[in-house]
Amino acid sequence: MSVECAGPGPRPDEPPAPDGVRSFDDLVHRLRALRAWAGLSFRELHRLIVATRRRRGVAELPSLDAVYRCFRPGRARMDVELVCDAVRVLLGQASGVTAWRQACLVAAGSASEASIVTVATELPGDGGYFVARDAELSRLTGLGAAVADAGARPVVAVVEGMAGVGKTRLAVRAAHRLVAEAGCDFPVWVNLRGFDADRAPADPAAVLDELLRLLGVSGGRTAGLNLARRAAKCRELLAGRRPLVVLDNAGGDDQVLPLILGCSGGAVLVTSRQHLASVPAVERIELGAFDRRASVALFREVLGDERVDAEAESVGRIAEAVGRLPLALGLVAARAQSASGWSLADHLGRLEERHGHLHLDTGIDLAFAASYEQLTDGARSMLHLLGLHPGSAFDVFAAAALGGVGLPEARAQLAELAAAHLVQDAGRDRFEFHDLVRIFAAARATDNCPRTRREEALTRLFDAYRYTAMVAMDVFAPHDIQRRVRVPEPGVVTPRFTDEHAARDWLERERANLVSVAFTAVGHGLPGHAVELADILFYFLVPAAYYQDAERLFTLACQHAEPAALGAALSGLGIATWRQGRHTEALEIFDRSVRAHRENGDRGEEARDLCNSGSIHSLLGRDEEALRLQRRALEIDRSTGNRTGELFSVGNLGITCRRMRRYDEAMEYFEELHLISREVGYRHGEGVALSGVGGVLADLGRHREAVERHRSALEIADEMGARGRQRIGYNDLAESLCALGRLEEAADGYRTALDIGPGAGDPCEEARAHEGLARCAAAAGELAAVREHRARAASLCELLDPARIGPQLLPPAGEEKVGDRQR
Incomplete structure (x- = not known):
């Protein structure tokens, strides 16, 4: 390989920017211009990238060839982090990197679809006929005995064959049998989309990210992990269980192997149209046509x-x-x-x-x-329109929106399509296509539906998803209704939600579809839908730690927002960036959002992002700057009468003052937070305020009083079903009990915090519980237990941003606290 050097010539004052990038080739052209501007050879660029990564403690070091390939045209994908590191070196500073990162995301286009993955813990239904595959089924169900003997190694089986021979049908039947008869206690089903004509194959890293989320690891903790470390973390968390992982429709070995490495024990079933020669299968079944x-x-x-x-x-x-x-x-x-x-x-x-x-x-x-x-006209028309749906699975409401019909008619048409085996039951009253049927339906839609009718159907669908998302968010996060964008009813039937749990359940099920709808809407000339969906979904995606989805949506929104909406889009992007540990970039984005809000005369939003910037400075140990920005935000909120904004400002000020050991001020801010939260009906804020007061009392050594506050905060967390707050509350309570010498009660509290299980949020709190149990064990002289719990705490801390790990493992600012301004 020849390594070129940048040619001589005068250097322009301003470096090339990535404005207007629309493809990987556009991006490469700008990168080459930037390297020429900087005057660095590839070898020197590589040396500096490696040096900066070592200084930051990044274990993964790129080869010279990897750096060189970033500057080659004709790329199908890009290593975004490597591009950003190269830009950081070429510019000589971190400022400006954000624009290049956003350009990478724009250039990725459909590549972003690869990270939109659904990992289900519910197997597809096992109804319908099953004939002539009993011998193959017996070989797969026989894996149960091998699973029992394999220990920590997963037992892998591969089912290969051309499209239409029944690979998935066999895998479904075998999976149900293994769960029922072989003791597999953690079923996981993933459609890897290896041969989907319309959607990118699933990214293994995204699959592992979703699996870690199911195992209780917050999405923000996985953003800095490479593929190998995500797989290792999955293995650790699956140890002692018997998972059953079904990887359906795999496109090749490179999709499957990282996922097998993420399994500890249990069984892995893989289906593919390709021969997966590198997959270490103990059973390899090749299905052909029936005789x-x-x-x-x-x-x-x-x-x-x-x-x-x-x-x-x-x-x-x-x-x-x-x-x-x-x-x-x-x-x-x-x-x-x-x-x-x-x-x-x-x-x-x-x-x-x-x-x-x-x-x-x-x-x-x-x-x-x-x-x-042989279909009726209505069912045939429905098949055409369902072929336009941008997601992988859909419910009867989506079908009704596409068809422009009522629910009874949509149900009847779906039933007819299901009876004809043209749609499949995806579980939970949802349907999906076999990928071959999707291709057929989309082709028939193009042949038989005028373009205007197709566009009208998609507009109805986009309107329905946008409106339903707003209604769900109004139930899920009612405190944000006043500032959340309002959209009109779509003119089609949409679901209604009786409580927060129903709303959250719908948002979780439809998350992948909502992200796909935003990108598809832009392609169909409706960029406003993407901007509004980003705004609507903020308080779901960020608290649930779907940071990468949030970053994609807000990047898209920033590209298409009108000036009046640009500030809000930048705010969302800043928070998503911050939550992934990219603090310098986040501060740069918040500077832009503050300017945009100021230009639009939106003082409340300006205050919010000043407060967000203050929270980042606090995390970075710049407490005086944090205090200055948060106080400025509070001044704006009070001058404009923004009580909700005031609530978040005083909460952040309480946290910052406590970090600075300014306890009298912290106590005043937390008491004010409690008062305002009761006034505006923000029950979550009441719990955070009580927890904050308890923390200050504990810091002052007043542990008996602290115990009372922590118990009150726990009552609110229990009432709300807020599992993250419950874990924080039990840890807070246990620490004060430990300080009072009530070690048995403290150990019970720490164990309860751990027993809350997956979905409880931050690994920092789990590590904190293990560290507390280690202290209790040390007091009892149980040295083996001390070693075990400290090892678990150390392992969990590997997932955390170093700026968030304090000597007492205090919980970081997050969605479970009023630790950032987040709306």
């Missing part, structure tokens, strides 16, 4: 012996016409079951007509076309 006997058996299962025996010749010829592929055979058999007055000979004749007229290439296409022709 004649199996094809007839499927028809007997669906239609019964009498009808099949009466038209045996037609059954055989139908099987040959569709290539004896199980998916195609099932479609024809389902159609024959539902079409009264049609003999099997009639169905055969229809297949032969379709083949002669359309010259279709495969049995699956032939079966699709024949099934499609």
